[in-house]
Amino acid sequence: MDTKKYSLKNLIFSKINRKLSFLVIGALMAPALGIYLFYYVLSMSFPSGVFSEQAALLRTTAVFIIIIISIVNAGIIGFFVTRSISKPIKELHKATIELEKGNYDIRLDIKTDDEISELGNAFNLTTAALGRLEKERKEIDNAKTEFLSITSHELRSPMTPMKAQLQMLQEGYFGKLNKKQKESLEIITRNSDRLDNIIVDFLEISRIEAARLKFNFKETDISEIVDETIKFMDGFAKEKNIKLVVNIEKLPVIDVDPDRLSQVLRNLINNAIKFSQENSKIEIDAKLNGEYILFSVRDYGCGLSCDNQIRIFEPFYQVESSSRRKHGGTGLGLAICRGIVEAQKGKIWVESKEGKGSKFSFTVPLAPIRKIEPIKVLFSSKKLIEKKICEEFKSILGPLGNSEFDELKNKNALGKEDLFDYIDSLTDLHIIPQKKGEYFKNSVGEIFGEEKTVINKNDDTNYNSLEDEVLVRN
């Protein structure tokens, strides 16, 4: 498309102005012509200088007629102006809103043959381009999910004969083994099990990302599920002499997938056991909380640093590289938990203090969400959080926010505590007022998953933040 220069000439002779000037000229010409005709007739009918009552009456009537003609004229002009300008602009506005909603098929059909119809054509081209990009993005996304799913299946099939042969060796199908051979086989078996677990978790993630996660909703007594899960996990807890303390309120029977619920709970309790010292305890709570049931698993283990708290739900993120070897696991458990919880429109978050323990909480809606949506569990939550923080900076500090954010990022000071210190320094130096500083802190806190302002509106009183709780206990 050729770009036109915005000169005065172009402005005056633009199609839309030409059209408007025709209308204005027409509107002025019609009454003027009428007045001219009237005086022409008047001068023909009455000799000059003679003013009779008849003439006065005629003049008044004529003025009225002219006024009426002018009004009709104005109406006609209004109609044309609306048709050629307002209506297409309204259409354009409607189409833009549709586009914002994600309807890339919307097309405009403006036939005014002026700048507005040109704008309409440009809009159509842009929308088509956006539509192509969106389609491409979806295709890539599907291909990724498909690839993940196929790869996992393909990886899984060699596991079958491998594991079978290993077990046959171990069970003496091919003769008795000596001690060294047995040890070697044990190591192979343990690692092939681990590999298999990773593949299974991969499959689960591909299902979550493709919204193919299956939920079998049925009316379930929550306390029964929790009890069963606890019984299952108790064996693992006893190995480290850890006590599982259960505290379940009286809860309504709800429509939920018991296996999925149990899967999330097992995962959280398993983690809690892994990161607890021997002889400690783990508290498992379930209570009604507005439209949700709130579950939490609290341990008194090593806790998490701020940075780890953000990233703990990322796939393959483990607190230290050594912890994977020490604690085992695939590194996908919490990512899967997040997928399962969020697919049902619930939330999952962690509150923790290093050295004091962690509390993982998640919510399950009372009314099941049957339309399961794809969740991007493979995305890094750290990047997402950084983006949100940057936006918050810009909204509070204006354009300055960007550079301030970059500086903090370079100093590697984007943890919650660092940010709170930074905001305190801003208010101390009176760069921002106290109130704004508090608001800033609140927003930052929310980004870091301080969900209680959102979810726990109803019982702020009995729900202390973990930090307070820990301080009270010590």
Add this chain to the structure above:
Amino acid sequence: MPKTILIVDDEEDVRESVKTILQSNGYTVETAVDGDDCLNKVQERRPDLILLDIMMPGTPVVEILKQIQDIKIAFMSVVRISDARKRGLCSQSNIVDFFQKPFNVSDLVDRVEFILNK
């Protein structure tokens, strides 16, 4: 008279592994590499149990199931039983078990014994 088991799987390593396991436990074992082969072997040998992989080239499993109504069949598959159910594969009455791959050897032996003594 030992019972005859037909193993149908397109992967040779799986076939051979299962064959060794079952032979060591005293069963007569036949193998088939795909659906067509399976139907032929069933005609020839009339096995007591068929261990059938769900995903195979050649004749689709649904067809095989239609033609074999009177011999016990146990599925072996990497997909989960819920997926198999969704595909409508588990409704027939001669389908007696579902072995999730990778299977556990002693578990396989126990369950096969249970099926054939029933």
